[in-house]
Amino acid sequence: MSGLGRWAGNRRQLGEILGELIEPSTRCALLGFPYYANVGDSAIWLGARALLAELGAEVVYTADHHDFCPATLAKRLPSGTILLTGGGNLGDLWPSHQRMRERVIGAFPRHRIIQLPQSVHFGDPAGLERARAVFDAHPDLILLLRDEPSLRTARRAFRAPSALAPDCAFGMTGLPRLGQPExxxxxxxxxxxxxxxxxxxxxxxxxxxxxxxxxxxADASWTAETQTVRRRIEKASAEVGGKAGDRAAAELADAQDRHAELQLQRGCRLLGxxxxxxxxxxxxxxxxxxxxxxxxxxxxxxxxxxxxxxxxxxxxxxxxxxxxxxxxxxxxxxxxxxxxxxxxxxxxxx
Known part of the structure; x- marks a missing residue:
């Protein structure tokens, strides 16, 4: 893995922002795992995971936007902080992601909820009004935005405190080394x-x-490992709400991280x-x-x-x-x- 020293300032800024919002040893959930082929979202996930680990936050529940279960989240995290992963899906460009976001914010008014750095776009005024009603009703929602236009939009639209922050991909600790160009x-x-x-x-x-x-x-070995990791994710996701919840939650997060690492590896190989x-x-x-x-x-x-x-x-x-x-x-x-x-x-x- 190659170092990212020249981008240490971005990473340090991210760490300082999250450090002001998350107490050491905080129990938290991280929602919005990118269980798909978008390499950028996998980089965002890995950066957030690395930053939370350095802050000493205990991530007790993770989920993608299809497998998220409010009852399991409430059981795994009766109190604490819920983090929504960063990216470019705050708004109506990607409705399933926004529906999950609004569902979480509406269902957990007693938890602190932190939206990790996002870009914002609403093309439909009705969608913006629906989001505003949900967001403004939450007493402890914090929005991080990754660009100035999104920050301006958020401050005009929502009552929640908002701040500018770099994309969470800068939280990663390393990248695969590049091979020779083809x-x-x-x-x-x-x-x-x-x-x-x-x-x-x-x-x-x-x-x-x-x-x-x-x-x-991707090559044959990448494909084989990805298939193995996906089986691990499916198995642990089915078990995380049951008696083996602690073990399954840890296994699920580990498998999700490996899935993201494999996607990042593939993407860097493609770019390189x-x-x-x-x-x-x-x-x-x-x-x-x-x-x-x-x-x-x-x-x-x-x-x-x-x-x-x-x-x-x-x-x-x-x-x-x-x-x-x-x-x-x-x-x-x-x-x-x-x-x-x-x-x-x-x-x-x-």
Whole structure:
């Protein structure tokens, strides 16, 4: 695993913010495990887990948004702090995540609830009104937002205290080392409704187009271990509310962490398969930054990337990261980065 020393300030800031909100040895729950192929959400999960471990918080219940059970959470955590994982799903872009969030906040008014750093987008006024009614009714809800536009939205919309915080991926303690590149440029493009649909660039043999969800970066051993880990998750999830609750909860969290590690491993292998990256995914950008990979970003439909970029001053990383208005310009910029002798090159294993 490679060090993340150059990003120690982001990690320290995250730790200080959470340290002010969570007392040492606090019993807590962490909800919203990413039981799917989004590598960025796995990085967020691993960063949060690492930060909570360093704070000495005792995580007694974890769940994804499908398997969450209010009765089991109440049994596992009669009092304490509930943390909702960070990401880009606060709002109506991803309804199942928002439904779980509102369900938790509405069902647990006596617990402190901390929303870990999120981006916010509401396109439907009715959805915003429903969220406001739920959020404003909770007496101890705290919202962390990862970009200035989201912070402004939250402060206009909700009564809950809110603060700016870096993305939880910066809480990770290390990343897999990169192997040797197999191609010149990787075009990691969203295939969902958050894509700005900038148009496909002309065919180019030097450019490989894919997305996290294509499951590239996996090999036979990765697939076999992932299947084993998924069986562990399913078994422990079914047992966590029963007599073996403590054992099952620990096994579930351990298996979830390993699932996230495997997704991160696959994602870093995919990013590292190229000499440069073009992407409209926020964590395509953030992981490329952390890995030191030359890359160019094209904004998503709702400005999530540009909001984060401007909030945290990513213009100062122009030696390795650039922005472009569309895919064609991004690919030209990526090619120029690769021919510029001033462009830093990431450490790679041989």
């Amino acid at each position: 191609r010149r440029i990787l075009w990691l493009r969203r295939g969902d409704h958050e894509s700005a649909a900038p148009g496909e660039p002309p065919p180019d043999a030097e450019v490989h187009r894919t997305d996290w969800t294509a499951q590239e970066g 398969s190229a000499s440069a990256v073009v992407t409209d995914r926020l964590h395509g950008h953030l992981l490329s930054l952390l890995l030191g990979l030359p890359h160019v970003v094209v904004d998503d439909r709702h400005g999530k990337i540009s909001g984060y970029w401007h909030t945290w001053g990513h213009d100062r990383h122009r030696s390795v990261a650039r922005r472009a208005p569309d895919a064609e310009e991004a690919l030209r910029t990526a090619a120029a980065l690769l021919t510029d002798p001033a462009t830093p090159r990431p450490a790679r294993s041989r």
